[in-house]
Amino acid sequence: xxxxxxxxxxxxxxxxxxxxxxxxxxxxxxxxxxxxxxxxxxxxxxxxxxxxxxxxxxxxxxxxxxxxxxxxxxxxxxxxxxxxxxxxxxxxxxxxxxxxxxxxxxxxxxxxxxxxxxxxxxxxxxxxxxxxxxxxxxxxxxxxxxxxxxxxxxxxxxxxxxxxxxxxxxxxxxxxxxxxxxxxxxxxxxxxxxxxxxxxxxxxxxxxxxxxxxxxxxxxxxxxxxxxxxxxxxxxxxxxxxxxxxxxxxxxxxxxxxxxxxxxxxxxxxxxxxxxxxxxxxxxxxx
Amino acid sequence: xxxxxxxxxxxxxxxxxxxxxxxxxxxxxxxxxxxxxxxxxxxxxxxxxxxxxxxxxxxxxxxxxxxxxxxxxxxxxxxxxxxxxxxxxxxxxxxxxxxxxxxxxxxxxxxxxxxxxxxxxxxxxxxxxxxxxxxxxxxxxxxxxxxxxxxxxxxxxxxxxxxxxxxxxxxxxxxxxxxxxxxxxxxxxxxxxxxxxxxxxxxxxxxxxxxxxxxxxxxxxxxxxxxxxxxxxxxxxxxxxxxxxxxxxxxxxxxxxxxxxxxxxxxxxxxxxxxxxxxxxxxxxxxxxxxxxxxxxx
Amino acid sequence: xxxxxxxxxxxxxxxxxxxxxxxxxxxxxxxxxxxxxxxxxxxxxxxxxxxxxxxxxxxxxxxxxxxxxxxxxxxxxxxxxxxxxxxxxxxxxxxxxxxxxxxxxxxxxxxxxxxxxxxxxxxxxxxxxxxxxxxxxxxxxxxxxxxxxxxxxxxxxxxxxxxxxxxxxxxxxxxxxxxxxxxxxxxxxxxxxxxxxxxxxxxxxxxxxxxxxxxxxxxxxxxxxxxxxxxxxxxxxxxxxxxxxxxxxxxxxxxxxxxxxxxxxxxxxxxxxxxxxxxxxxxxxxxxxxxxxxxxxxxxxxxxxxxxxxxxxxxxxxxxxxxxxxxxxxxxxxxxxxxxxxxxxxxxxxxx
Numbered sequence: 026x027x028x029x030x031x032x033x034x035x036x037x038x039x040x041x042x043x044x045x046x047x048x049x050x051x052x053x054x055x056x057x058x059x060x061x062x063x064x065x066x067x068x069x070x071x072x073x074x075x076x077x078x079x080x081x082x083x084x085x086x087x088x089x090x091x092x093x094x095x096x097x098x099x100x101x102x103x104x105x106x107x108x109x110x111x112x113x114x115x116x117x118x119x120x121x122x123x124x125x126x127x128x129x130x131x132x133x134x135x136x137x138x139x140x141x142x143x144x145x146x147x148x149x150x151x152x153x154x155x156x157x158x159x160x161x162x163x164x165x166x167x168x169x170x171x172x173x174x175x176x177x178x179x180x181x182x183x184x185x186x187x188x189x190x191x192x193x194x195x196x197x198x199x200x201x202x203x204x205x206x207x208x209x210x211x212x213x214x215x216x217x218x219x220x221x222x223x224x225x226x227x228x229x230x231x232x233x234x235x236x237x238x239x240x241x242x243x244x245x246x247x248x249x250x251x252x253x254x255x256x257x258x259x260x261x262x263x264x265x266x267x268x269x270x271x272x273x274x275x276x277x278x279x280x281x282x283x284x285x286x287x288x289x290x291x292x293x294x295x296x297x298x299x300x301x302x303x304x305x306x307x308x309x310x311x312x
Numbered sequence: 313x314x315x316x317x318x319x320x321x322x323x324x325x326x327x328x329x330x331x332x333x334x335x336x337x338x339x340x341x342x343x344x345x346x347x348x349x350x351x352x353x354x355x356x357x358x359x360x361x362x363x364x365x366x367x368x369x370x371x372x373x374x375x376x377x378x379x380x381x382x383x384x385x386x387x388x389x390x391x392x393x394x395x396x397x398x399x400x401x402x403x404x405x406x407x408x409x410x411x412x413x414x415x416x417x418x419x420x421x422x423x424x425x426x427x428x429x430x431x432x433x434x435x436x437x438x439x440x441x442x443x444x445x446x447x448x449x450x451x452x453x454x455x456x457x458x459x460x461x462x463x464x465x466x467x468x469x470x471x472x473x474x475x476x477x478x479x480x481x482x483x484x485x486x487x488x489x490x491x492x493x494x495x496x497x498x499x500x501x502x503x504x505x506x507x508x509x510x511x512x513x514x515x516x517x518x519x520x521x522x523x524x525x526x527x528x529x530x531x532x533x534x535x536x537x538x539x540x541x542x543x544x545x546x547x548x549x550x551x552x553x554x555x556x557x558x559x560x561x562x563x564x565x566x567x568x569x570x571x572x573x574x575x576x577x578x579x580x581x582x583x584x585x586x587x588x589x590x591x592x593x594x595x596x597x598x599x600x601x602x603x604x605x606x607x608x609x610x
Numbered sequence: 611x612x613x614x615x616x617x618x619x620x621x622x623x624x625x626x627x628x629x630x631x632x633x634x635x636x637x638x639x640x641x642x643x644x645x646x647x648x649x650x651x652x653x654x655x656x657x658x659x660x661x662x663x664x665x666x667x668x669x670x671x672x673x674x675x676x677x678x679x680x681x682x683x684x685x686x687x688x689x690x691x692x693x694x695x696x697x698x699x700x701x702x703x704x705x706x707x708x709x710x711x712x713x714x715x716x717x718x719x720x721x722x723x724x725x726x727x728x729x730x731x732x733x734x735x736x737x738x739x740x741x742x743x744x745x746x747x748x749x750x751x752x753x754x755x756x757x758x759x760x761x762x763x764x765x766x767x768x769x770x771x772x773x774x775x776x777x778x779x780x781x782x783x784x785x786x787x788x789x790x791x792x793x794x795x796x797x798x799x800x801x802x803x804x805x806x807x808x809x810x811x812x813x814x815x816x817x818x819x820x821x822x823x824x825x826x827x828x829x830x831x832x833x834x835x836x837x838x839x840x841x842x843x844x845x846x847x848x849x850x851x852x853x854x855x856x857x858x859x860x861x862x863x864x865x866x867x868x869x870x871x872x873x874x875x876x877x878x879x880x881x882x883x884x885x886x887x888x889x890x891x892x893x894x895x896x897x898x899x900x901x902x903x904x905x906x907x908x909x910x911x912x913x914x915x916x917x918x919x920x921x922x923x924x925x926x927x928x929x930x931x932x933x934x935x936x937x938x939x940x941x942x943x944x945x946x947x948x949x950x951x952x953x954x955x956x957x958x959x960x961x962x
Contacts, residue, residue, distance in 0.1 A: 344617055352737070398930075399930055399934075400848040402934040403933060403934060406933070406937070408733065408734070409679055409733070410933055410937060411739070411928065412679075412734065413876055413933060414929070414930050414934075416869060416926075416929065416930070416932050417925075417926040417927065417929030417930040417933070418926060418930065419926070420922045420923065420925055420926030420929070421922075421923050421926035421927055421930075422926075423921035423922060424919045424920065424921075424922035424926065425923055426921045428917050428920065428923065432915055432919075434774070458882075463618055538741070538865075541738045541741060542738070544738070545735055545738050545739070549734060549735075573647075577753075578753045578754075579753075580749055580752070580753060581749065583745040583746075583749050584745040584746040584749055587739070587741060587745060587746070588742065588746075588761065589736075589744035590738075590739075591739050593741060594727070594731060594735070594739075595727070595730060595731065598768070603744070
């Protein structure tokens with residue numbers, strides 16, 4: 026694990042600074058979610074301050090992806106609400122997500138294979154298009170289209186995809202496709218960026234690149250980042266704060282150093298509390 | 313409502329339910345294949361035509377019933393093996409839409425071949441079942457419909473037993489539940505497919521004989537498939553119980569609609585009323601009657 | 611980066627070469643057949659080819675681009691044909707082009723209505739529901755003779771096409787008219803495919819959830835796909851009836867026609883504008899070639915029934931062969947053949 030060095034001091038100070046900001050970028054209040062009889066989330070509360078990189082970790086099946094899906098409006102919670110900026114939702118409207126300034130990536134790639142890389146990234150701006158069908162057919166591209174083009178060009182360059190801008194995503198390696206998805210999410214300059222395992226299946230070098238991009242999303246473009254990741258080394262390195270989920274409940278929430286030393290967290294991962302969970306090697310090594 | 317009117321209503325309803333059983337029988341052929349490979353097998357109607365045409369031609373050549381039945385079944389088995397080899401195997405892991413279109417092509421081949429081999433004239437098929445109506449408490453019910461419903465019920469029961477109690481049947485269940493897992497534990501998908509297509513062929517044979525006896529054995533027999541599709545939409549593509557209940561509903565609705573609604577609309581509505589009912593129900597209850605709540609109909 | 615900016619800002623070299631090729635095809639389509647063609651060429655090949663290409667183009671927008679499988683194309687053709695007939699008949703002074711467009715718009719309206727289930731149904735469930743359009747429209751046209759101006763069989767002679775007082779007469783003129791309509795519709799389709807709406811089609815097809823998340827109006831996109839596709843298919847139906855057959859009959863718009871159009875799209879190439887033309891060419895020429903072949907090989911012994919059945923078998927086999935060997939259709943075959951032919955003359959492609 027090349028990325029397992031823990032940059033705790035820096036993360037901690039920045040986290041403290043970010044936490045001072047008054048209105049949270051995202052608040053999850055008392056969210057519960059069940060499918061049929063299976064409970065995925067129970068009374069989860071989260072507050073993510075503006076400008077934070079906030080990670081959610083937990084064993085497989087802890088409800089991390091469910092949480093992201095609730096925040097992005099794919100699941101409707103049974104109880105609780107989600108606050109994005111200053112707006113409160115019992116169920117986030119997925120179709121309006123992009124206009125709310127929220128973008129996300131998916132655990133399993135969700136690219137548009139019929140569009141090239143640049144086309145996929147440009148789709149991140151789809152919500153801004155207000156031209157009617159007739160205008161699109163007979164009109165010439167206006168100023169807005171020019172602006173969109175320059176945004177796409179800039180983000181492609183930044184995520185280092187320019188050379189493959191006209192390739193079909195299906196022809197690219199997995200790690201590169203993950204980057205395309207990040208570029209699609211970033212191109213609209215989201216205020217809140219949700220990343221569901223952005224580094225899954227990547228090698229160490231690819232992960233290091235991804236860490237760089239995620240940091241830049243915050244530092245350069247001011248996005249608040251909520252991140253699900255299994256690589257605990259990366260999480261400790263990159264996060265201002267970390268929440269730990271286990272069996273659909275939040276069992277810890279704090280700066281990386283606090284979470285790392287939390288008894289409950291160690292128990293959850295090492296299987297003291299319930300021995301049917303898989304122990305991620307990363308944490309077993311880190312702890 | 314007067315008694316005579318009520319008796320007439322019941323007569324229409326029962327007639328509808330009984331012909332609905334025959335729709336169910338066709339629909340079950342679809343369900344078998346859909347459950348194991350996620351394919352809507354449009355060639356089911358062509359299989360039905362092929363089976364009926366082969367059977368009736370063999371009987372006309374002087375073969376006894378059982379010999380013709382066995383030979384036809386053997387031919388359907390060969391088709392099952394052929395389809396698995398030539399169509400399913402090369403298209404494994406393709407999206408369901410691709411496989412559907414392949415079965416559309418397959419239906420052209422089987423329909424064309426059946427008629428090239430046996431000719432295009434209409435054959436009468438006599439299964440030796442009287443079609444005299446019997447009187448049950450003032451309601452007339454067709455004997456043929458009753459026998460057909462009985463045969464269909466027996467067919468469904470034996471299929472259920474096959475899948476509950478035999479090794480290959482259990483393998484079928486496993487594949488239906490999770491194709492990847494089934495392959496992972498070493499189930500031979502190819503063999504399961506051959507068996508399932510053969511079973512669907514058997515269902516097509518029985519349905520083809522019953523429908524052939526009623527409508528005559530001719531090209532239009534393959535269009536029975538179009539009657540089964542709304543049944544599937546209603547009951548879910550993956551549910552045998554849904555196919556049965558859906559068939560009953562569609563059968564009843566079609567007959568009742570024809571009798572009571574048809575005159576208002578100028579008749580001939582049986583070509584689309586089943587579709588209208590199935591769609592209306594889906595708009596109210598998108599998960600259908602029995603199908604698993606799936607993304608297909610989300 | 612500069613290269614990307616250029617690529618995004620200006621039409622690429624490939625696009626310009628495409629435009630040159632398109633202009634060449636257009637010029638020869640307008641000039642060659644009238645110079646060399648026989649009546650047979652127009653009546654048996656070019657006119658049905660144009661109408662079916664257009665129908666294929668329409669279906670390809672819906673099924674190839676937007677990913678919504680439809681088995682009801684012939685119904686929308688029928689609506690286009692009968693609506694154009696009725697507008698022509700009942701609205702005095704309306705120019706034929708107006709009837710044609712109104713015919714297409716009627717088909718679009720019907721397509722929109724039958725596209726509504728797509729908001730809740732997907733895949734095979736949607737495909738089956740489009741069959742409802744097929745059966746309902748055929749039933750209505752047979753049942754209500756108002757549509758065919760009182761003809762009991764539903765069959766009517768198509769009135770002459772009149773453009774600015776000039777009666778379009780003879781196969782060559784009908785061909786040029788149909789060609790012009792097809793060219794206009796194709797330009798429309800090309801623009802659409804390259805617009806934001808066209809990209810939204812693809813996004814909804816490839817990943818509906820991701821499309822919704824990035825703000826594609828998914829429901830509206832599906833309905834637009836149904837409407838636009840049905841519009842083009844409706845115009846194709848009007849061309850089929852007015853320019854090719856010169857009669858309008860419900861039987862010609864049956865389920866087999868719907869399948870034929872689907873086959874055109876599969877064989878030609880899904881999500882490709884050119885695909886519809888390639889597929890239609892094959893579908894029109896194949897039966898003719900086959901019957902010639904049958905005549906030559908077996909003479910009179912090869913009767914028309916056998917011929918028709920053999921065509922059915924061959925068509926079915928062809929579909930399966932394409933799905934297995936070349937799922938991207940004739941377009942992909944043609945592209946590969948061209949690349950092979952041009953390879954000696956080209957430098958290796960720039961970049962990766």
